Amino acid sequence: MNFQSKHVLLEVTEISNSQYGKGATGNQTPDLATFELIWIVKGIGTVLVDMERYEIEDDTLWFLRSGHLKDIDCDARLTGYRITFSRAFLASPTGKLTIPALLNYSGNIKSWYAVKLNEEGRSELGCIVSLMMYECQSNQSLKFDVLQGCLKIVVAYFSRLADVSDSGTAFGNDQVLFNTFFAMVEEQFHLRKLVSEYASELAVSANYLSEVVRRASGYSAGYHIRQRLLSEAKRMALNTALPVKQIAYELGFEDASTFSKFFKKEVGINLTEFRNSRSLG
Numbered sequence: 001m002n003f004q005s006k007h008v009l010l011e012v013t014e015i016s017n018s019q020y021g022k023g024a025t026g027n028q029t030p031d032l033a034t035f036e037l038i039w040i041v042k043g044i045g046t047v048l049v050d051m052e053r054y055e056i057e058d059d060t061l062w063f064l065r066s067g068h069l070k071d072i073d074c075d076a077r078l079t080g081y082r083i084t085f086s087r088a089f090l091a092s093p094t095g096k097l098t099i100p101a102l103l104n105y106s107g108n109i110k111s112w113y114a115v116k117l118n119e120e121g122r123s124e125l126g127c128i129v130s131l132m133m134y135e136c137q138s139n140q141s142l143k144f145d146v147l148q149g150c151l152k153i154v155v156a157y158f159s160r161l162a163d164v165s166d167s168g169t170a171f172g173n174d175q176v177l178f179n180t181f182f183a184m185v186e187e188q189f190h191l192r193k194l195v196s197e198y199a200s201e202l203a204v205s206a207n208y209l210s211e212v213v214r215r216a217s218g219y220s221a222g223y224h225i226r227q228r229l230l231s232e233a234k235r236m237a238l239n240t241a242l243p244v245k246q247i248a249y250e251l252g253f254e255d256a257s258t259f260s261k262f263f264k265k266e267v268g269i270n271l272t273e274f275r276n277s278r279s280l281g
Contacts, residue, residue, distance in 0.1 A: 009034055009086040010147060012132045016079055037083040037154060038062040038072075039117075039125065045074030049112050059117040061125070063158055071239075081129050085151060087179075113162040121161065128154055177202060178216040181209060182224070189228040190252040195221045230266055233259075237275045244271050 015038070040060045046053045048071045049064060056062070056074065072078070117125065132150045135143055184198055192198055198221065199206040206221075213221040229251060236247045248259035264270045269277070 009084065010089050010151065011082075011084040012129070012136050012147075013082050013084075014080070014133075015082050034084055034086050036062075036064045037158065038064070039081045039129070040074075040078070041080040043074040043078035043080065045072065045078070047072050054114070056114075057116075059122055061115050061117055061158060061161070063113045063162070065112065081133075083129075083132070083151070083154065087183075089148060090152060090155070113158070115158065115161040117161075125154070125157065128157075174212045175216065177204065177209070177212050181213060181221065185225055185228050189225060189232070190250065193225060193229070193252070195225070198225075226262075226266060230263070233263060233271065234274070237271050238278055247271070 038061070040056050040058065040062070042058050044057050045055075047056050047062065056072070128150055132147060132154075135146050135150070180202060181198055184192075184201065188198075192201075195210055196206040199209040202209060210221045213219070213224065217224070233247060233251060236242055236250065240247075242250070244260060245256040248256045251259065253259035253262070260270055263274075267274060
């Protein structure tokens, strides 16, 4: 099942070894600010997140932010569910976003979490996911409302298990600006690389945007733009055979030389060396 428009997305699917088996790659770069909840019901192996590998096992629940690199290398028993959604799917009927800390860009909120489910948690989550799977295939009235309500429960439930909580109150003007900036970076990082370009689109000064972003996240707006570019460059380096020149073009750099200087300055080694070091590891 797939609800999708420019800003709204929800997909609920079963996963298996044929989809995420040995070395299978997860989502490519999303067009929207999306998230994934992956429930490994059965399966032992590893998951690659932000270029680091972590162990997985039966009854583990993973939350991953959009744009973070991953693949799953799991045994033949792999079964589970994947819920992919945009933040906008949780908007109220008035369009106002009331979002829990797990989905908030700011503060010390991490790009991923993982929790182990006990028997009670497995049973409770199983009931909710089963209802979502049923609603996905039904044509009953209020289908969107039921799925939205289920998703809110799942996100809140995971937030409780991962000990991530806040009041979930609606954002102030600065927080709205901050989140809009991040959504723009997600969609336009390959087109816009200067803080001033985003600031112009948001009708604020570059200095004000930088101040808001730093206050909310602890890092500059330019840092977040660079990190998003690096994340995609690393994904392309490891998951494709594209030459440096093509990767530079795909990411919107004027030439390979400019891209290579950017990558080496940020990572400490050039892209070819990065590729080789990861393949050897």
